[in-house]
Amino acid sequence: MNTTRIPRTPRTPCDTPDTPVDLGAWDLPPRRRRALKDALLRRIDAEAAPAPAVRAPRLLRPAVVVPACLMAVTATVFTAVTDATDGRAGRADHPAASARHADAAAVVWLDRAATVSARTDAVPVRDDQYVYVRSLVRSNTGAFGGPVHLSPRHTQEVWLLQKRGRVKHVGALRESGPGAQMPGRTVPIEDYGRSAPGVHRPTYAWLAALPTDPDELLALLRGEVRPIEGESVDHAVFGTIGDLLARTLVPPRTAAALYRVAARLPGVTVTRDTVDAAGRHGVGITLDDGVSATRNEWIFDRATLAFLGSRSYFTGRDGRPDVLFGTDAVLERAVVDAVGELPADRRGGEAA
Amino acid sequence: MERQEPDGPDKDDDTTREAALRRRLRAGDRDAFAELYERHVRAVYSHALRLTGDWSTAEEVVSETFFAAWRTRERLTADGGSVKPWLLGIATHKAHNANRGLRRRLAFLARRPAPPPADDVADTAAARADDARRLAGVHAALRRLRRPDREVLALCVGEGLTPQQAAEALGVPVGTVRSRLSRARARLRALAEEDRDARHASRTHTRETDPATVLVALRLAEEHR
Numbered sequence: 236m237n238t239t240r241i242p243r244t245p246r247t248p249c250d251t252p253d254t255p256v257d258l259g260a261w262d263l264p265p266r267r268r269r270a271l272k273d274a275l276l277r278r279i280d281a282e283a284a285p286a287p288a289v290r291a292p293r294l295l296r297p298a299v300v301v302p303a304c305l306m307a308v309t310a311t312v313f314t315a316v317t318d319a320t321d322g323r324a325g326r327a328d329h330p331a332a333s334a335r336h337a338d339a340a341a342v343v344w345l346d347r348a349a350t351v352s353a354r355t356d357a358v359p360v361r362d363d364q365y366v367y368v369r370s371l372v373r374s375n376t377g378a379f380g381g382p383v384h385l386s387p388r389h390t391q392e393v394w395l396l397q398k399r400g401r402v403k404h405v406g407a408l409r410e411s412g413p414g415a416q417m418p419g420r421t422v423p424i425e426d427y428g429r430s431a432p433g434v435h436r437p438t439y440a441w442l443a444a445l446p447t448d449p450d451e452l453l454a455l456l457r458g459e460v461r462p463i464e465g466e467s468v469d470h471a472v473f474g475t476i477g478d479l480l481a482r483t484l485v486p487p488r489t490a491a492a493l494y495r496v497a498a499r500l501p502g503v504t505v506t507r508d509t510v511d512a513a514g515r516h517g518v519g520i521t522l523d524d525g526v527s528a529t530r531n532e533w534i535f536d537r538a539t540l541a542f543l544g545s546r547s548y549f550t551g552r553d554g555r556p557d558v559l560f561g562t563d564a565v566l567e568r569a570v571v572d573a574v575g576e577l578p579a580d581r582r583g584g585e586a587a
Numbered sequence: 588m589e590r591q592e593p594d595g596p597d598k599d600d601d602t603t604r605e606a607a608l609r610r611r612l613r614a615g616d617r618d619a620f621a622e623l624y625e626r627h628v629r630a631v632y633s634h635a636l637r638l639t640g641d642w643s644t645a646e647e648v649v650s651e652t653f654f655a656a657w658r659t660r661e662r663l664t665a666d667g668g669s670v671k672p673w674l675l676g677i678a679t680h681k682a683h684n685a686n687r688g689l690r691r692r693l694a695f696l697a698r699r700p701a702p703p704p705a706d707d708v709a710d711t712a713a714a715r716a717d718d719a720r721r722l723a724g725v726h727a728a729l730r731r732l733r734r735p736d737r738e739v740l741a742l743c744v745g746e747g748l749t750p751q752q753a754a755e756a757l758g759v760p761v762g763t764v765r766s767r768l769s770r771a772r773a774r775l776r777a778l779a780e781e782d783r784d785a786r787h788a789s790r791t792h793t794r795e796t797d798p799a800t801v802l803v804a805l806r807l808a809e810e811h812r
Binding site for chain 2: 257258259260261262263267268271272274275276278279280393405406407408416422423424425426434435437463474475478479481482483
């Protein structure tokens with residue numbers, strides 16, 4: 236057995252024992268500490284449950300999210316290869332990496348999508364109602380530091396409260412099917428910090444009030460997003476727009492403006508044929524800034540130009556291919572009166 | 588079982604306990620997981636707070652770190668000392684990825700434990716007022732460093748890991764840890780100078796919680812080495 240000593244005086248740096256640098260120390264309030272522990276124990280118990288299909292339910296990660304598992308590897312490699320920006324210089328498979336402007340074909344497709352969207356009628360949404368979005372999702376359930384393992388396809392339903400002002404009750408989330416987290420249970424989404432409408436709680440009214448001038452909207456989004464280090468601001472903007480398209484009901488004029496914003500982002504390109512989590516084929520729009528460790532791809536129906544879903548990749552390096560780590564498909568969007576309520580009309584509105 | 592953080596002078600006993608914890612975790616012992624949490628939650632939480640600067644995000648990092656630790660327990664080597672470097676390595680990556688995007692945020696909020704009762708919130712709010720100012724200062728100082736340097740500083744100075752342990756946590760050579768650490772110190776020193784000059788010029792008073800406090804403390808420490 237190794238006898239590594241366990242440091243226990245947080246304020247004493249190991250290499251310079253006398254340096255009184257104070258980086259603080261904090262503890263969770265006792266009840267919070269217990270609550271987090273209880274929730275964790277429930278999670279690991281749920282995972283240990285015999286049903287094999289639910290082996291890794293908890294890493295139910297929304298598709299566009301960077302699952303820590305592979306991100307860890309990527310981040311490490313990043314750090315090892317370069318400390319800042321040129322880690323992807325060797326990549327040959329993504330010409331976009333060096334592009335300064337959005338690809339012309341991408342601009343055309345986004346503009347067509349914007350035009351179609353702008354012609355769509357807006358939906359009246361009341362303050363006391365919920366926007367309901369039903370999606371099919373596959374996410375990365377691979378182990379931390381290990382290879383990507385995509386979960387089976389499962390359904391995710393989200394109800395988002397439309398109320399103005401700050402709220403604790405944001406909405407609810409329910410998943411069902413193999414690979415789902417707490418399948419069949421409707422779990423409240425609560426933010427006891429209370430969120431106001433915004434990028435993190437995008438209500439229909441908030442979205443409708445966004446500027447429809449693409450330059451203004453781009454400036455606004457650039458100010459709102461919080462890129463992680465190593466990620467360009469525009470990559471974060473692209474990711475945020477993708478989130479809005481995939482998890483909310485976007486007023487048509489706003490959607491049109493969002494598409495036009497995307498068309499202004501350097502590095503946006505078209506994939507001729509790609510497929511969403513429901514198996515629907517379409518045209519892909521992706522942003523590769525040549526720097527970020529991940530890349531998201533939006534999928535549009537070739538004929539209707541409706542937003543179908545998205546795919547997320549860890550970007551490959553040194554000629555290695557990108558690795559898919561998540562995908563989803565929006566099946567239905569609607570406005571309902573209560574959490575748990577389903578839209579009466581299942582024809583739904585993919586045409587956000 | 589409710590063990591507190593390792594405390595007291597008996598380090599050998601503590602080392603033995605950590606080694607045993609490592610074996611039990613690898614074997615999938617649920618009680619060992621509970622003990623892991625009790626022993627290290629404070630370190631993980633503090634580390635997450637320094638890197639994210641946000642209470643809510645830090646809670647997410649705590650949850651995700653311990654859950655990832657459980658799911659990847661087989662990756663722990665059989666021999667070794669404290670599991671803390673391994674745990675803080677996971678936390679470092681989780682903090683880096685935390686709270687990105689709407690979809691992730693919704694999932695996080697949905698699976699977070701219910702908020703505490705009102706009285707606890709009130710206590711917490713009062714108790715946290717000073718903490719919050721302190722945190723803002725620490726985070727503001729740290730965020731002015733580059734990420735690799737910041738992470739090494741947080742691990743070594745914030746959580747007291749040895750360079751070897753920090754290297755283990757981050758999966759980088761120990762020489763890299765040392766060079767990042769000295770770069771972080773040099774940068775903080777330079778920033779402290781700038782801040783002091785700027786403050787002098789503008790004649791603003793220094794509050795105890797000013798970001799510069801961390802820097803000045805460091806600068807003084809360096810001068811007296």
